[in-house]
């Protein structure tokens with residue numbers, strides 16, 4: 001049998017794309033998901049083990065059954081705005097479940113752990129080029145909870161020999177170019193899918209969250225990276241660990257920043273349709289600018305992003321948006 005990788009959150013947006021990439025690379029991805037935000041239909045490339053990360057007995061059972069060579073940990077609550085309204089939910093779910101998973105991984109004798117972290121761990125560092133050595137000062141509970149898991153991984157690396165690759169994502173966008181899986185959150189909060197809904201008339205308009213940021217056009221700047229490129233990096237991260245290389249942090253972004261207004265303008269071009277917008281207030285917890293200045297993943301992992309041009313990401317997201325499986 002192919003080597004098994006346990007993919008927490010394998011029924012979610014990034015996790016389902018990771019399962020496809022793992023399968024293509026010859027692994028058997030076993031999705032572990034409580035289906036609270038994930039979708040059963042997105043588990044197409046290996047088995048689904050339904051379960052909650054808070055349920056240690058269920059985790060132990062799944063580890064014993066599949067004996068994974070590695071864990072890829074995507075399952076988490078990931079909404080900046082929600083994390084500002086209900087921080088306890090984020091600290092409890094993300095941190096306690098993360099600890100549970102790490103302990104179950106070690107108890108099962110597995111030592112390779114790939115973790116989905118975020119540029120939200122940096123906070124708002126105006127003018128600073130963000131790379132793996134930039135200090136982390138999260139300004140929302142989501143970023144704080146992810147940094148806490150990064151800290152745990154370092155500690156368990158030192159104490160128990162847990163080897164980890166931590167990926168700090170910038171803004172993940174796009175969809176599988178074959179539209180087998182894609183982005184489908186309920187409720188949806190992310191810029192590009194909300195904008196496509198507004199373009200398709202599924203929502204009345206896109207609200208622009210704040211036009212008075214200290215950026216050239218007043219809207220927030222983000223670095224968007226294609227989900228297929230992102231998960232390719234995870235396979236490279238897994239191979240890095242399997243080759244016995246040391247625990248390492250990698251930023252995953254394109255190095256290009258686009259404002260909300262620039263993303264809107266590009267979507268208009270790609271879809272050839274109008275984007276109805278409303279000017280709204282700032283969303284609490286949003287940093288003005290988050291752009292990756294890192295080339296570590298390119299140089300050390302040999303990562304070669306293929307589809308992270310903004311127009312390609314929007315076109316792939318738009319194709320998925322029109323696929324029969326997409327429902328808003």
Ligand code: UDP
Pocket residue numbers: 080171189190191192194206207208209210220221222260283286
């Ligand atoms: N955004 C917006 N309107 C929306 C959703 C998002 O203006 O309906 C902005 C948001 O303030 C941020 C950028 O788009 O500056 C990307 O937000 P998203 O939620 O997609 O990702 P995040 O940066 O929170 O990870």
